[in-house]
Amino acid sequence: xxxxILSRRAIxxxxxxxxxxxxxxxxxxxxAPPLPPALPTRGLPxxxxxxxxxxxxxxxxDGRVTVFSGKVDLGTGVKTALKQMAAxxxxxxxxxxxxxxGDTGLTPDQGPTYGSLSIQNGGAQIRQAxxxxxxxxxxxxxxxLGVPAAGLALxxxxxxxIPFADLLKDKRFALKVDADAPLKDPSRYALVxxxxxxxxxxxxxxxxxxxxxxxxxxxxVHGRVVRPPTxxxxxxxxxxxxxxxxxxxxxxxxxxxFLAIVAQTEWGAIKAAEALRPRWSAWAGLPEQDKLWQxxxxxxxxxxxxxxxxxxxxxxxxxxxxxxxxxxDFAIHTHGSIGPSCAVAEFKDGRLTCWSASQMTHALRRxxxxxTGLPTEDVRCIYxxxxxxxxxxGHEDAAADATLxxxxxxxxxxxxxxxxxxxxxxxxxxxxxxxxxxxxxxxxAIVAWTSEFFIxxxxxxxxxxxxxxxxxxxxxxxLAPGNIVHNSALPYALPNVRTVCHRLAETPxxxxxxxxxxxxxxxxxNEAFLDELAAAAGVDPADYRxxxxxxxxxxxxxxxxxxxxxxxxxxxxxxxxxxDVLRGRGVSYVRYELYRTYVAGVxxxxxxxxxxxxxxxxxxxxxxxxxxxxxxxxxxxxxxxxIQTVSRVLKEEVTxxxxxxxxxxxxxxxxxxxxxxxxxxxxxxxxxxxxxxxAGEPAxxxxxxxxxxxxxxxxxxRLRSVPFTKAxxxxxxxxx
Amino acid sequence: xxxxxxxxxxxxxxxxRSDDPEVPLLYVLRNDLDLHxxxxxxxxGQCGACTVHVDGVAVRSCTTPLSSLRPDQKIxxxxxxxxxxRPHPVQAAFIAEQAAQCGYCINGMxxxxxxxxARSPNPDDAAIKRELAGNxxxxxxxxxxxxxxxxxxxxx
Numbered sequence: 001x002x003x004x005i006l007s008r009r010a011i012x013x014x015x016x017x018x019x020x021x022x023x024x025x026x027x028x029x030x031x032a033p034p035l036p037p038a039l040p041t042r043g044l045p046x047x048x049x050x051x052x053x054x055x056x057x058x059x060x061x062d063g064r065v066t067v068f069s070g071k072v073d074l075g076t077g078v079k080t081a082l083k084q085m086a087a088x089x090x091x092x093x094x095x096x097x098x099x100x101x102g103d104t105g106l107t108p109d110q111g112p113t114y115g116s117l118s119i120q121n122g123g124a125q126i127r128q129a130x131x132x133x134x135x136x137x138x139x140x141x142x143x144x145l146g147v148p149a150a151g152l153a154l155x156x157x158x159x160x161x162i163p164f165a166d167l168l169k170d171k172r173f174a175l176k177v178d179a180d181a182p183l184k185d186p187s188r189y190a191l192v193x194x195x196x197x198x199x200x201x202x203x204x205x206x207x208x209x210x211x212x213x214x215x216x217x218x219x220x221v222h223g224r225v226v227r228p229p230t231x232x233x234x235x236x237x238x239x240x241x242x243x244x245x246x247x248x249x250x251x252x253x254x255x256x257x258f259l260a261i262v263a264q265t266e267w268g269a270i271k272a273a274e275a276l277r278p279r280w281s282a283w284a285g286l287p288e289q290d291k292l293w294q295x296x297x298x299x300x301x302x303x304x305x306x307x308x309x310x311x312x313x314x315x316x317x318x319x320x321x322x323x324x325x326x327x328x329d330f331a332i333h334t335h336g337s338i339g340p341s342c343a344v345a346e347f348k349d350g351r352l353t354c355w356s357a358s359q360m361t362h363a364l365r366r367x368x369x370x371x372t373g374l375p376t377e378d379v380r381c382i383y384x385x386x387x388x389x390x391x392x393x394g395h396e397d398a399a400a401d402a403t404l405x406x407x408x409x410x411x412x413x414x415x416x417x418x419x420x421x422x423x424x425x426x427x428x429x430x431x432x433x434x435x436x437x438x439x440x441x442x443x444x445a446i447v448a449w450t451s452e453f454f455i456x457x458x459x460x461x462x463x464x465x466x467x468x469x470x471x472x473x474x475x476x477x478x479l480a481p482g483n484i485v486h487n488s489a490l491p492y493a494l495p496n497v498r499t500v501c502h503r504l505a506e507t508p509x510x511x512x513x514x515x516x517x518x519x520x521x522x523x524x525x526n527e528a529f530l531d532e533l534a535a536a537a538g539v540d541p542a543d544y545r546x547x548x549x550x551x552x553x554x555x556x557x558x559x560x561x562x563x564x565x566x567x568x569x570x571x572x573x574x575x576x577x578x579x580d581v582l583r584g585r586g587v588s589y590v591r592y593e594l595y596r597t598y599v600a601g602v603x604x605x606x607x608x609x610x611x612x613x614x615x616x617x618x619x620x621x622x623x624x625x626x627x628x629x630x631x632x633x634x635x636x637x638x639x640x641x642x643i644q645t646v647s648r649v650l651k652e653e654v655t656x657x658x659x660x661x662x663x664x665x666x667x668x669x670x671x672x673x674x675x676x677x678x679x680x681x682x683x684x685x686x687x688x689x690x691x692x693x694x695a696g697e698p699a700x701x702x703x704x705x706x707x708x709x710x711x712x713x714x715x716x717x718r719l720r721s722v723p724f725t726k727a728x729x730x731x732x733x734x735x736x
Numbered sequence: 737x738x739x740x741x742x743x744x745x746x747x748x749x750x751x752x753r754s755d756d757p758e759v760p761l762l763y764v765l766r767n768d769l770d771l772h773x774x775x776x777x778x779x780x781g782q783c784g785a786c787t788v789h790v791d792g793v794a795v796r797s798c799t800t801p802l803s804s805l806r807p808d809q810k811i812x813x814x815x816x817x818x819x820x821x822r823p824h825p826v827q828a829a830f831i832a833e834q835a836a837q838c839g840y841c842i843n844g845m846x847x848x849x850x851x852x853x854a855r856s857p858n859p860d861d862a863a864i865k866r867e868l869a870g871n872x873x874x875x876x877x878x879x880x881x882x883x884x885x886x887x888x889x890x891x892x
Contacts, residue, residue, distance in 0.1 A: 075838025075875060197834060204839030205830040205846060206823060207773025207814035214772040247755040267763045271756060338777050338785055338874050339840045387777075388838030388875045419778040632834055636880070640837055643876030666782040666872060674865040677878040 050108035053136070053173040056129035057086070059164045061171075063157025065090060065097045070110030071122030072102035073200070074359060075388040076696050077633040078118040080198045084191045084629055085123045089130035089184055090164075091154035094196060102361040102383025112360030114391065114460065114513060115483070116694025119629055120596070123692065131181040133173055140167040186627070186688040193688055195632035200385075212357045212384040212395075213342045217412040220344065221250050223405035224273040225260040225415065227425060228470070230659030231509075232283035235259055239277035246272045253408040258471035260401065262409050266416060284658035286508050293329055295508070296433045302457045302505040308489035311496030316448035320439025324532055328436070328525035330704070330722045331653040333429040333514055334663075336671055339387025340422035341394035345402035346412035351378040356399040357386025363462050364396050368403050371468040371475060390644070391482070392463050392512035394426035400467035420664040427463050427512030428654055428661075430456050430481050432521035436529045444537025446548070448496040451529075453488050453522060456481045456511055457503035463512045481511035484518025487701060490526055491591040492548035509654070509661065516700035519592065520645065524722060527588040527705030531572065532718060540569045541709060542587045551591065551598075557622045557685065558589050558600040564683055565602035565620040572713040582607045586709025588702035596693040597625040601642070603706035607714050612730035616646050616678040616707060621699055624685040627692040631684060637696040639680045645703035647672035653723050742807035745769060746816030749807075757803035762786045764802055765813060773814025773843045777872075784844035784871035788813050794851035814843045817850060826850045829888035830881070837875030844871045849885040858889055 047054040050070070058066045067086045073079035079099055087097045100106050102113070110122045134154060141159035142149035144167065152159050165171060186192070203209035228235070238259060240252040248264035249272045259278055263269035287295035317323065343356035352374055358364040361381035369376040386395055398415050405413040417425075432455055439448040458479035468475035485501045514520075534544035542562050549555045561567075565585065574584060584607075589600045601621040607614050619642050628634050651670050655663040663669035708719045717732030740751045745765070752768045760779075765771040765788065777785030779798045786798040789812040790805070805811070818824035823831065826846050836842045845868060852859060852867045859867070864885050873881065 075836075075840075077837070197831075198836075200839070201834060201836050202820040202823075202831055204836050205814075205827045205842055206818060206820045207771065207843065208820060209839065210772070211775075211840070213776065214766075265755075265763075266767055267754070267756060267759045336874050337840075338783055338838075338872060339775060340777075385838070387840035390874070416776065419780060419782075636834065636837060636877070639879060640876030643878060644874065647876075665780055666778060671872060671874065673870075673872065674868040674878055674882075675862075677865075677876075680879060 046106055048104070048106065048108050050110060050125065051176055053129050053132050053175045053177055055108040056126050057133055057173070059168060059171060061165050063096065063163045063165055065092060067097060067099045067126060068107040069099055069101045069122060069126060070107045070362065071118040072113045072359060072361070072383045073385060074113055075385065076118070076637055077198050077630065079200060080196060081119055081629040081633055082123055082126055083199070084196055085127045086130045088189055088191045089127055089134055092157060094191065096157055102358070104361050104365045105380045109362035112363055112460070114359055116592070116597070116697035119692045120694050123629065125177070127183065128179060128181060129177045131183050132175060132178040135178065135181045136173055136175055137164055137167055189688070192629050193686065194630070196630055198633065210384065211339070212355060212386045213339060213416065215344050215355055215384055215414070217344055217346055220412040220414050221262050221264055221409065222266040222269040223260050223262045223402060223413045223415045224269040225258070225401050225421070226273050226276055226278060227421060228257060228280050230280070230283040232285050233257070233280035235278055236281055237279045242277065243272045243275040246275055251409050252276065253405055255404060255471040258404060258467055260405055262405055262413060286656055286658050288658065289656055292431055292508070293433055296431055296454050296504070299504040299506060301502045303503050305485050305501040305503060306498070307485050307501060308497050308499045310494065313448045313450045313496045313498040316496040317437060317439045317450065320447050321442040322440040322536055324438045324536055326436050326529055326532060326720060328434040328528065328720045330432040330521040330524055332431050332509060333648055333652050334423060334654050334669060335390045335393040335426055335514055336669070337387040337389055337393050337422060340417035340419055341398035341426070342386060342414070342416045343395065343399040343402040344412060344414045345399065345406035347406050347410065351380070352403060353380045353382065354399050354403055355382045355384055357384060357389065357395045358399055359389060359392065359395065364399055367396065367462050367465055368400065371400060371465060371473045372403060372407065390515040391429070391517065392427060394422050396463065397425065397466040400465035404467050404471060423664045423669055424661040425466055427510045429514035429517065430507040430511040434522070434525035436525060438529060438533045440533060440537055444539055446494050446533055449490065449494050450498045451488065451500070451525065453485070453501040454504060455484050455501055455518065456507040457505060459483050460513060463510065479507065479511055481507070482513025482517030486593045487519040487522045487526070487590060489594060491551070491554065491589070491594055492545070493550045494548065509656065515641070515644065516697045519590070519697070519701045520704065523588070523590050523701040524704035524708070527590070527702065528708040528718070528720065531586065531705070531709040531712065535572050535712070538571050540571055542567055543569060545587065545589055553624055554589065554591055554598050557598045557624050560683055560685070561600035561602055561620055561622040562587070564622060564681060567602060572709065573716040574713055580609050582609060582714040584710045584712070584714025586706045586711070586713055588706035588709060590698065590701040592694060592698035592701065597623065597695065597698040599623045599699045599702050601699065601702045601706050603703070603710040605707060605710040605714055607711060607729060609733060612726035612733065614650055614707070614711060614724055614729060615676065616650070618681065619646065619678045619703070619706070620681045622683045622685065623695070623699060624687065625693040625695045625698070626687050626690040628684055628686040629692055631686065634684055634695045635682055638682055638684070638699050641696060641699045642680050642703055643672065643677055645700040646678055646707070649704045649707050649722050649724055651723055741802055743805060743811060744807060744809065745771070745811045746813060754802060758801045760798050761788070761800040761802055761805065761811070762797040765797060771813045771815050775840055775843050777840070782872070783841070784848060785841050787844040787847040787871070789847060789851055792851060792854055794848045814846060817846070824850065825891045826853065826885070826888040829884040829891065833880050833884040833887060835877055835880035835884040837877050841871060841873045845873070845881050849888070853885070853889055853892060857892055
């Protein structure tokens with residue numbers, strides 16, 4: 001069974017070095033979750049140091065090992081994969097390892113769970129800690145037995161018959177993680193590289209898994225935030241008489257523009273919130289949506305990031321025999337979590353405990369401390385899985401809502417966002433506008449490439465908390481859209497290249513990272529424009545790429561994708577354009593962030609000439625992310641990533657009026673439904689002796705361009721604006 | 737706290753009370769009966785995460801008022817289908833196909849397809865996709881779900 005949070009037994013068996021007190025939750029459900037331990041008592045904390053073995057590992061009296069991971073499972077299966085990695089280094093079966101994730105009282109700060117780094121960075125740290133532990137245990141056993149360590153082996157939690165726990169004084173390693181501790185030889189792997197079944201799935205398919213939405217804390221009440229009708233509205237007054245008269249209402253909470261109601265029951269809170277009569281000031285600070293791209297182009301540039309500069313574009317471009325110019329754009333998107341964000345907060349003895357599905361509990365801890373004025377050490381954030389988030393969605397904001405309400409009513413408060421809260425108020429993937437120019441010589445080779453990306457400034461910091469903003473409490477003011485400059489530069493060898501990101505001082509809606517932030521939008525423009533150049537050169541687009549690739553691993557994924565797709569070499573577009581349904585294929589390639597995972601893919605499309613509807617019946621994808629920890633887990637991620645991105649490309653766009661988001665449900669922000677889902681044909685290239693790289697994000701980068709290229713192949717129409725709606729397709733078809 | 741309302745949930749007769757007879761069944765199941773299989777996704781009947789069976793028919797519990805239910809109607813949730821130790825064939829098939837990522841939608845996928853298989857034991861791909869068209873999955877687990885439903889159909 002799964003172990004979403006550390007079991008009390010595991011902690012106890014972890015020995016006296018660990019946590020000494022427990023907050024007991026009611027065994028309400030038939031299968032209540034293991035109990036989360038309380039804040040470690042001061043003076044006797046479990047190490048949460050990221051450079052200590054004890055930060056990552058604890059060994060119980062029975063030899064069971066608990067892994068403490070700062071990276072969390074966002075529904076991607078990394079919990080299983082991280083267990084595999086730790087168990088492998090310690091020669092343990094999966095069942096002998098438990099895992100605790102994202103608990104600031106127990107787990108090291110390994111950075112937020114984003115950027116396809118859970119295995120690559122987080123797993124590598126845990127693996128190194130386990131390797132250090134392995135070496136230490138072997139040394140201790142050698143001393144005890146009076147034999148050389150080289151002749152000893154780990155077996156079922158013991159060495160030479162001595163259990164791990166007996167080898168350790170106080171059950172602690174008291175060791176720094178040794179970067180040079182030898183790692184197990186991949187040829188001896190028993191678990192890594194195997195499709196071990198995910199530990200969470202049996203619970204999830206039988207209703208026994210505890211999501212954040214299922215958590216109950218004794219005395220818990222339910223909060224509901226009443227959002228302003230426009231983003232910048234001020235709360236001028238509120239008539240709460242009718243709401244307060246409703247059964248079970250605990251309190252109306254008003255702090256600045258933060259308005260909420262707390263009630264005994266969840267439904268009671270929903271109904272009471274509807275009965276509140278707030279008066280808000282008018283606000284209309286958003287641009288007109290149909291002039292979004294003019295607005296983006298006119299936004300003040302805070303700084304320029306030059307992401308590549310090779311040769312002399314200014315000199316080479318005018319010399320080109322042929323020059324192409326194009327502008328691409330990618331709409332504002334939302335994360336689209338199926339379950340709206342949820343959190344529970346409790347103040348006890350002046351300390352805050354906040355349970356949430358935050359992908360960054362350590363950073364959230366600092367944000368909640370700043371918002372409440374509490375010392376950071378008096379805030380504990382505990383992760384429980386939520387609905388998949390695909391980036392920084394509303395989980396942290398729900399945590400802040402719950403925190404303010406718990407403080408206001410002096411009781412634990414659960415906040416469950418509504419669908420409109422999630423669609424309307426989660427931070428958004430910002431609009432991306434890209435201008436490109438390319439020059440060809442007489443033979444069709446690229447002599448110069450230049451591109452300008454208009455994207456908000458900022459990196460992957462903390463996204464300001466909505467509650468703190470509304471309540472006028474301390475919060476960050478910098479934009480945090482993620483590291484969206486990545487993959488603005490090209491993964492190809494060209495003689496003259498200049499790529500520059502104009503970092504905009506503002507963007508219409510609060511930005512954050514959606515899955516594959518920047519890499520997806522930037523690669524869309526790069527790989528579609530490259531296709532335009534290939535077409536101008538009259539060359540097969542796959543051959544054209546192959547000529548530019550000087551990277552053997554990159555060339556291999558591309559070659560294998562073409563073979564898997566049974567790619568027919570010819571220039572695009574197709575010659576024949578008859579019939580009601582036009583069919584085409586398009587290729588795309590990326591090296592993620594230019595230093596890690598390789599992906600190549602081929603989209604097959606069908607375009608209905610009469611309606612403009614685009615279908616993607618099949619998508620072929622090949623990924624090389626180095627060492628594969630769990631092949632089935634990677635395939636699950638890869639396939640899901642392709643399908644999610646097909647949805648983004650064909651359907652998705654956040655809509656807004658001058659005051660707020662207007663796409664507040666699944667009717668106004670539709671996503672791909674079952675009948676529209678492509679068949680995804682996959683191949684993984686496993687390289688057991690290489691480092692593992694990110695697996696969950698990279699493939700999204702190639703999907704938009706592969707579809708654009710396939711549509712061009714089918715119709716001769718180049719789609720440069722995501723989403724590829726029927727209206728855009730029809731407009732293009734009429735223009736042909 | 738309102739009048740007691742009798743329900744038949746997962747084969748058990750239960751009695752619940754609510755101040756508001758229009759409370760959706762979902763809140764009663766999750767908060768009063770601690771049945772967490774059905775999940776809140778939209779409250780609008782658009783996503784399917786809250787799906788339960790009422791007399792064998794897949795319904796959206798988020799838009800089913802308590803007042804609309806009679807004591808003789810058999811309500812079954814994901815928990816009532818089976819457990820990890822004794823899974824229903826559809827649940828077993830989802831485990832075998834590893835057909836979940838975050839798993840938030842999976843309650844609806846299983847309940848919807850179990851209802852389908854009960855009335856149509858051997859559906860083709862198109863019929864399964866049509867049946868699940870109103871169940872949204874954001875992780876992109878559709879192909880595995882499709883395989884799981886077919887596997888379940890073969891095992892029934």
